[in-house]
Amino acid sequence: MQKLIDSAPRSSAHPKSQRRVVLTSFDAIIDAVSLAFGEPEESIRIRSQRPARKAIALLGSEKAGLTFVAIGAWLGITSEAASYLTRRARVLEQSDDEFASRLRQARLHLGIDHPPF
Numbered sequence: 001m002q003k004l005i006d007s008a009p010r011s012s013a014h015p016k017s018q019r020r021v022v023l024t025s026f027d028a029i030i031d032a033v034s035l036a037f038g039e040p041e042e043s044i045r046i047r048s049q050r051p052a053r054k055a056i057a058l059l060g061s062e063k064a065g066l067t068f069v070a071i072g073a074w075l076g077i078t079s080e081a082a083s084y085l086t087r088r089a090r091v092l093e094q095s096d097d098e099f100a101s102r103l104r105q106a107r108l109h110l111g112i113d114h115p116p117f
Contacts, residue, residue, distance in 0.1 A: 024064060024110050024111075025064060026060055026064045026066060026070075026074070028110060029056065029059045029063060029064055029106075029110065030044070030056065031109075032059075032107075032110045033052050033055045033056050034052070035106070035109055036055070036102045036103070036105035036106035036109060037050075037051060037052035037055065037102050037106075039052045044056060044075075045075065045076060047075075047076060051089075051092065051096075053075060053085055054085045054086070054088050054089035054099075055089060055099075055102070055103050055106060056071070056074075056085075057071050057082050057083075057085035057086045058086050058089035058093075058103070059103075059107075059110075060074075061086050067079070068080070068082040068083045069082075
């Protein structure tokens with residue numbers, strides 16, 4: 001079987017499951033969240049459980065294709081904490097109308113008016 005595999009020319013295309021379209025930059029996400037949540041960038045970077053930080057983590061992972069390590073580095077937290085903020089943001093989007101509205105405003109500002117799924 002391995003001989004058969006080795007004899008076929010290798011494709012240079014990545015499988016569809018490995019492709020990822022990045023829609024926006026992290027800087028644009030920061031600006032959009034800052035505008036939608038009414039918080040300056042410096043305020044968002046301060047450690048706390050404020051909703052804007054959750055939105056940054058969620059949109060950064062979904063729309064900028066950033067790892068939790070990169071998001072955590074910007075927020076001054078660990079990758080595990082960045083992952084936690086993303087999970088909390090998904091829960092809040094379903095349970096908190098104000099958070100969902102502000103997240104929708106940020107997505108609209110970015111030209112993304114719907115969640116990814």
